[in-house]
Amino acid sequence: MEFFFYAVPSLMIAGFAAAAYLLVRRARRLRRTWTHGLTAEARCLRMFTTAGGGGGDTSVHTTVHHVYEFTTREGRTVRFEEENGPTTVLEGDFVTVRYLPELPQRATALPPTPGRLAVGTGVGLVFLGIAGSFCVGFILLVHVIFAESDGLLP
Template identity: 80%
Template sequence: MELFFYAIPTLMITGCGFAAYLLVRRARRLSRTWAHGLTAEARCLRMFTTTSGGGGDTSVRTTVHHVYEFATREGRTVRFEEEDGPTTVLEGDLVTVRYLPEQPQRATALPPSRGRLAFTTGFGLTFLGVVVTFCVGFIAVAHMIFSESGGLMP
């Protein structure tokens, strides 16, 4: 039983660490693409939405997806999907995309917005930090309870 009070928070801390890694990696990739990427004209091939959440008492989140296709400067045709793009871009629209020559499949049609990227990344990291702090506190309190009771729950 004691293991439960250590294992679950430790797994949550590990998950938060991985989520933080993904947040920072995405922010660095977008920032580098905006700063050093090449531009190309792309066509929106498809626009669709997905929903998550159960409805009823829980909130439903709708995510907009776009599928774009463009040609690199070398003439290679690249198709990619991007989430959370503008809802004003519809199928058939032409947009400017930015891509790194070594990773054209990681292109983005999002316009450069360093402030928004910093805010959303910072907010996400802060939230994950709060969760980790709670888990560490939970483990510390559980440890105190178990050490005072001789390893048995009171």
């Protein structure tokens, strides 16, 4: 029984650490694409929205998706989908995309906003850190409870 009180928060901490790693990796890739990436003209092939939430007292949130296609300098045609793009870009519009030559499928049509990226990444890391801290605190509390009760639940 005691195992579950340690295992579940430990798995949650591992999940928070993995999410933090992915958040930082995405921010670094996006920043590198903005600063060192090549540019190309892309065409918006499709624009669509997805809706989520809306259960109970929560509001519905809508995410805008765009599907772009462009040709790299090497002549390779690349198609990619991106979330949270501007709602002013419609099907058939041409936009400038930035891509890394080694990862053209990870291109972005988002305009460079390094300050916004830094703030968003920072807020995400703070949230994950607080959640992880609560898990560590829970593990320590459980350890103290089990140590004082000689391994028996009170």
